[in-house]
Every structure is written in structure tokens, then in C-alpha cells.
Amino acid sequence: MAAIGKVEKEIEIQTPAEKLFKIFKSQCHHMPNMAKSVHAVDVHEGLSGENHSGLRKRTADDHDPIDKYMDLVVGLVKDIDDHLILQA
Secondary structure: OOOOOOOOOOOOOOOOHHHHHHHHHHOHHHHHHHOOOEEEEEEEOOOOOOOOOOEEEEEEOOOOOHHHHHHHHHHHHHHHHHHHHHHO
16 A cells, blocks of 8 residues: 655755755766665666656665665765765
């Protein structure tokens, strides 16, 4: 049965939000180099840059329940933030 609702999590980051957003928006192919939990990112349907009509598929460790999925996303954001801070 699917869960319907809103889930929020507050995460403190040091990277400017625009830079982090850019990774998720148009540079997601770099995620496997930045985050331990992402093994591959495939971009489908011609998604690139400003084209928002495509589909992204991220291959990651299996986390099913919503709380584990949130932990995965929080870990992903923290890993990317740490990577970007080291690059600065």
C-alpha cells in the first residue's frame, strides 16, 4: 500500500544551496563520485541542462520504508555537501 503525505527533514549544509541544487538538477551524473550510497546515475529521454522533461534513475543500496529512504536522501545530501566543501 502506498503512503500519501508530506515528509520533511531539515539538514544543515555548508555548500551554497544553488551549488547543491545544480548537482541534483543537471550534474547528477557526478553523484557516484560524491556519495557512497549512489552506484550509478542514468539519464533518460534526452534530459540535459535546462530540459526538465526527462527522467533520472539513480541506482543505490536498497532502502524501502520511508524512514530508510529519508536516511538515504539525508546521507546523499551530506556526502555531496562534504565533497563540494573539500573541492572549494
